[in-house]
Amino acid sequence: MMQRREFNKMLALAAASAAVRANAQSPARVAPAPAGDGIAWDKAPCRFCGTGCHVRVGVKNGRVVAIEGDQLADVNKGLLCVKGYHVGLALYGKDRLTQPLLRRNGVLEPISWEEAIETIAQKVMAAPAQFAIYGSGQWTIPEGYAANKFIKGGLSSNHIDPNARLCMASAVTGFLSVYGVDEPAGCYDDLDKCDVLLMWGNNMAEMHPVLFSRVIDRRTRGEKVTLIDLGTRRTRTTEFCDHYLEFRPNSDLAIMNGIAHLLIKKNTFDPKFVEKFCNFRQAPKDPAASPAAPLLGDPMSFAEYKAALEPYTPEHVEKLSGVPAEKIRLLGDLFANKDIRITSTWCMGFNQHTRGTNANRLCHGIHLLSGHFGRPGDAPTSLTGQPSACGTAREVGTLCHFLPGGRLILNAEHRKETEKLWNLPEGRINPKIGHHTVLMWEKFCTPADKGGDIRTLWVQVTNPGQSLPNLNKLFKAKAGQPEKFLIVSDVYRTATTELADLVLPSAMWVEKNGMYGNSERRTQQWFRMVKPPGDARDDAWQMIAVARKLHDLGHAGMKDKDGRFLFALKNDKGEEVPVWEWPRYYDINVDKVLFEEYRAFSRYKHKDLAPYDVYVKSRGLRWPVVQQPDGTWRETKFRFSEFDDPYVKKGAEIQFYHSVTKDDKALIWFAPAERAPEEPDAEFPFWLCTGRVLEHWHTGSMTRRVPQLHAAMPHAYVEMHPEDARERGFANGETIVVKTRRGELKLPVWVDGRGHPPRGSLFIPFFDERLMCNDLTIDAVDPISKEPDYKKCAATVARAAATP
Amino acid sequence: MSDALSRRGFFAAFSTPFARKVEAVPQPVARPAAGSAEAKVAVVQGRFCLALTSFCSVCIERCPVPGAMKKERGVPMVVADVCTGCGVCREVCPAPRNAVLMLPRRPSTRRHSV
């Protein structure tokens, strides 16, 4: 429709805006503060998305009064997106939680912190094995580390999983099964260097706006970069793209197989790269053979790989995906061209997919097969949604099967190392993996006599009451089960606190010290700049206070093998500080002590972290951060590439030094195109996709309280194709009912709005707690990553009045 | 596009109680005569607009008057002849320094129709 026209306009903008920008006062400088006005400035990463921009935070009289983009930050070079400019206001919603609340007779009533900590400790003590922690990719690194140590090292339980399971788990299993180690090899610099950017189901203009600005800015400077959007609906990103390839939901697998097919058929793959650096893999015949079997796969020869791809001719792929064969050829030709550099990015489009692991693998596969890997601009790179999905969930290993630094629960050697680093008696760490997110909530919502083996669940820094899929089954079913006890640490009331039995008021962002790790392996640090409101306290303090209470109640696990408390933290003089007493918590920098302890875990998988104080002075550093002979610390931009990664052997060119096959080679996987778990039929004729919008961050608990962001995007809606609306006689803005097998939702229809779904397809954003699209979504998960599929299920629509 | 699918209804529904019927959506009010005390027209100040360095399309999405705003080189522009001066675009603009100015509408020599 309009994208061609818009695109041309953008080219015009390219010419005009360079000049404008040179003269204009950039919005980055919001009300620049004159000197001597009493505003103190400090740096912090933005609280919101995984892009990880840095802001300068201006504080006056104990309040955050100004936010600027940080010119010194590599990620954003002074620029922010609409959310970032308002990040300071996220602290000042009128209804901040300021005291602990306990539900009595259905009503949340104020209690003291002592009572609150005692209550949790008693619940844990009563049934430690039935206690679980549901954490977050918004936990700071030290917070996640404390929670992980508390439950895995202290309670000998692995029932801890972060919300990152809902967003990055498939990327993790993808990286692990291809390179043997998690997280992207490349970084954002690839976006500055690529000739072609493929965005796979990735609406970068809305979800990683500052990154997309970086790309669009290249056009502004007159550079040529070809943007290709592969998706299931037109988005704001599409408007800027040279090509838009719209595919049938789930058929991204077929498209990537189509590219590989062409590379092989036309002999345009990179035989030298493949020979030197790759092995081939397919799904194991017996995935149940061992817990690692699905990740390791079965070897296959090149001939077998070739044969498996045989059916994926451009014409066949067109039939499966709806993408014209000539466009598949266009992609094949791009990958065949070694003179250009190709970066692929993806986010939830791949990950939230019942074949999410396979989608990730195939994308790495086409880059490896074609040799579009390991040069700046040639990279397959996943983008995270949360500010510390990488730093806290993945690197600290707060997932139910991980230990810190890329170690695994199932590996006896890894458990032993962890016990040693934590100074625990041998065998303290439970060898059985815990419940992953969907299972954890299912068990929590199931009565004990029916096998529901989680009784007490502590949620920190996340809002599962809105963000879990199929909410009626996985969250709302908790209601009316008095033996189930839900603890929620948060800063505002949310859909989750609605069912909470105990609510703990937390400090947020610059109200506490913190560290995050963004999408490009960048570890970031900030200091507390203002005090939290009322009696709100740090999440890590809450965890340590409960651990101490358990210690005092005689729980043996709270002591290490020398009888010392797990969180016996010392000051510079070597004296123990009772940090579990809140007034003493900031006597030392708990973040620094915990981070230095955690840092020892980071070497094993070459995710080397620098000392805390190095991060204090930087705007984040990308691991591995390695000390130079002159004592300085050097970050790594391009992993596995000899020219930049210090761990690659001289002369190796590329070395996958954590190779699954232990021969320094990566794995190219074959995976077949498969159908979605639920597809439209006569009764439910529409595809339903869910996702985010630019103005709101995830469930909107922070951004909906920022007046400017709320005014800009006040209400959820359902996007629909105009023809579909016209056929049913829906007016734009009319309230309709969207129904799936799991629930229904009344909301206004938006035709020709921001996004343009194709015929037979709907989109609903998930930020609005009044209109929760997760009443509708399915809870089917990827069998390997256990990540749910929020991007497709079958739905129907009706006039609101027509339903009783 | 049929009238029922015009952009008008959708945004009216946003700012009114949720289950409002489509018939009840108020139409934009007639604008005061040019030169009268209340007559206003919106102007987007490009240099404060987020669409310039980042991404934003809120005013265009929410302007209730078809044709009153268009995109010019990626940045929204007000078509003064069509703008009713309702001020929605200013209200919803999320830029750190509001990018929309509401200026008094001066009688224009070019627009004899008003």
Ligand code: SF4
């Ligand atoms: S792009 Fe993400 S990190 Fe950057 S300012 Fe926007 S929300 Fe914050």
Ligand code: SF4
């Ligand atoms: S003042 Fe009203 S009519 Fe004029 S451009 Fe703004 S929203 Fe549209």
Ligand code: SF4
């Ligand atoms: S709402 Fe404001 S910032 Fe957004 S595009 Fe319009 S004028 Fe620019």
